[in-house]
Amino acid sequence: MFDDHLRKLFIEALGETLFLVFGTGLFVLVIGFIIGFLLYASEADSLFGNKTSIKVFHRILATINDVARSIPFIILLILLIPVTRILVGTMLGARAALPALIISASPFFARVVHMSLREVPKDTLEALEAMGASSLIKLKVIFKEALSTLVSGYTLTLVTLVGFMSAAAVIGAGGLAYLAYEYGKFGNNYPLMYLSIATILLIVLIIQVSGDYLSRKLDHTIKKQEKNK
Amino acid sequence: MIELKHIHHMYHQKKTLNKVLNDVNLVIQEDEILGVVGYSGAGKSTLIRLINGLINPTQGDVFVDQVNLNTLNHQEMNRMRQSMGMIFQHFNLVFSMTVYQNIALALSISHYPKEKRNQRIFELLDLVGLHDKAKRYPVELSGGERQRVGIARALANHPKYLLCDEATSALDQKTAKDIVTLLKDIKEKTGVTIIFISHQIEIIKDLCDRIIVMDQGVIIEDVKAKELFTKPQSPVTKSLIKSLIYDPMKSEKNIYELIYDHKNSDSMTLSDMIKRFDVDVNIMFAKTLELKDETIGYLYLQIEGDKQSEAISFLKCEGVEVNLYV
Numbered sequence: 001m002f003d004d005h006l007r008k009l010f011i012e013a014l015g016e017t018l019f020l021v022f023g024t025g026l027f028v029l030v031i032g033f034i035i036g037f038l039l040y041a042s043e044a045d046s047l048f049g050n051k052t053s054i055k056v057f058h059r060i061l062a063t064i065n066d067v068a069r070s071i072p073f074i075i076l077l078i079l080l081i082p083v084t085r086i087l088v089g090t091m092l093g094a095r096a097a098l099p100a101l102i103i104s105a106s107p108f109f110a111r112v113v114h115m116s117l118r119e120v121p122k123d124t125l126e127a128l129e130a131m132g133a134s135s136l137i138k139l140k141v142i143f144k145e146a147l148s149t150l151v152s153g154y155t156l157t158l159v160t161l162v163g164f165m166s167a168a169a170v171i172g173a174g175g176l177a178y179l180a181y182e183y184g185k186f187g188n189n190y191p192l193m194y195l196s197i198a199t200i201l202l203i204v205l206i207i208q209v210s211g212d213y214l215s216r217k218l219d220h221t222i223k224k225q226e227k228n229k
Numbered sequence: 230m231i232e233l234k235h236i237h238h239m240y241h242q243k244k245t246l247n248k249v250l251n252d253v254n255l256v257i258q259e260d261e262i263l264g265v266v267g268y269s270g271a272g273k274s275t276l277i278r279l280i281n282g283l284i285n286p287t288q289g290d291v292f293v294d295q296v297n298l299n300t301l302n303h304q305e306m307n308r309m310r311q312s313m314g315m316i317f318q319h320f321n322l323v324f325s326m327t328v329y330q331n332i333a334l335a336l337s338i339s340h341y342p343k344e345k346r347n348q349r350i351f352e353l354l355d356l357v358g359l360h361d362k363a364k365r366y367p368v369e370l371s372g373g374e375r376q377r378v379g380i381a382r383a384l385a386n387h388p389k390y391l392l393c394d395e396a397t398s399a400l401d402q403k404t405a406k407d408i409v410t411l412l413k414d415i416k417e418k419t420g421v422t423i424i425f426i427s428h429q430i431e432i433i434k435d436l437c438d439r440i441i442v443m444d445q446g447v448i449i450e451d452v453k454a455k456e457l458f459t460k461p462q463s464p465v466t467k468s469l470i471k472s473l474i475y476d477p478m479k480s481e482k483n484i485y486e487l488i489y490d491h492k493n494s495d496s497m498t499l500s501d502m503i504k505r506f507d508v509d510v511n512i513m514f515a516k517t518l519e520l521k522d523e524t525i526g527y528l529y530l531q532i533e534g535d536k537q538s539e540a541i542s543f544l545k546c547e548g549v550e551v552n553l554y555v
Contacts, residue, residue: 127321130281131308134336141334144325220324220366
């Protein structure tokens, strides 16, 4: 059913997919985190104070972030074709999808980070303030408190990324989705198509299950008994 | 010693100016347990937050051990806060940290010597009776236990002052009493000055030496606990006390409220009065209140007879507080 050539093709595509998920995942983690943190810090009264310049900064950052987030991925992909040509030098293969994926998923994750940090109760911050905690310690505690939601938010982002990648496949970016699309569309190798799709689903499943597990492990707001149910 | 001098506090909300505190003056001596009571919106929470600089007054000065908080920069303020403990209505613990880590956090904030931290944490856990709960997360504890962790955390750095913001209001009555007992015990052992604000006068009366009543941003009474219950002045105080005593009278006439302490309870004042002035007495209702070191009795009597007013004067001469009820 699969000759050596196809097998090689599949392995390559799998490699590309993993490279895309975790490569973009890493970029998105860093960029999204920074933007999300800045959104949070420029909004809370206690961290940077209540100056007008901070408020303006927050407004601008939030607007850019929301605009970037609301452009549909497939449109962004086409929009970025010239930029991608300059940056990556090609419109084909896995690397060509990188800019669009990063620009699309980072604002999404930034909002997730922003929301998670905001969920840390003001009461907790007041207690830290009353203890005379420095800003550094306050931030450490805020992150520790938000970690569980951050992890589940990141899981959500990674799963969304896999979806984006499948869309990118249509314009020629590589990976398993591209393989499924190419071999499925022309109907010449259904088994390969199904194998590719199954592998994508498996990747999603692994991300989701391990993300959920980790998030639950870090969550200390739910009682142990309830967790085990 | 904590001094509040001519404190005004206000904030703008949708173009209306809200006055929270209006010319508040207060001296808190070391070694006392001060209770601040009042209905919500009276300015109690703002008052307590002025002391550790969580809120800056719009006008006026706060002195803590002769240091004016207005003159402190951010770092000095943080250092000042490390020498004060604060506990909260909703405990405000860090959920992602164990009991041990929550207390350790307070110690690391103040740069407490690392090698002594472990010992200090277990000292504190012993003090609040949670020795075996060190590795638990807050969510696994009951409300009373969480507040105990809050107390341990607040006391970690040997503070001179302990600020309690509605510390028992989220707890059931029995647990609240346990926390009060614990605070009294801590006061004995450490000598920490306690400032306890609450809308629950039944908690304040068990705990405090001196009580302040606040209403609409103003201190309306500032007296020893006993005096507040025997000679309440303002309508707010009276209604707060009344909330402790069931109020069965509706339209009866000539009802008097007799307030007495243990000094009066030895003599036969009441039967003396009946014999001497030939009045009819009907007991409507009676109740005793346990204060921190004292018991106060409230007796509601219907007194009728020709020499009614003389009888009342007689009671007053005997040292009983008499007020016309209704």
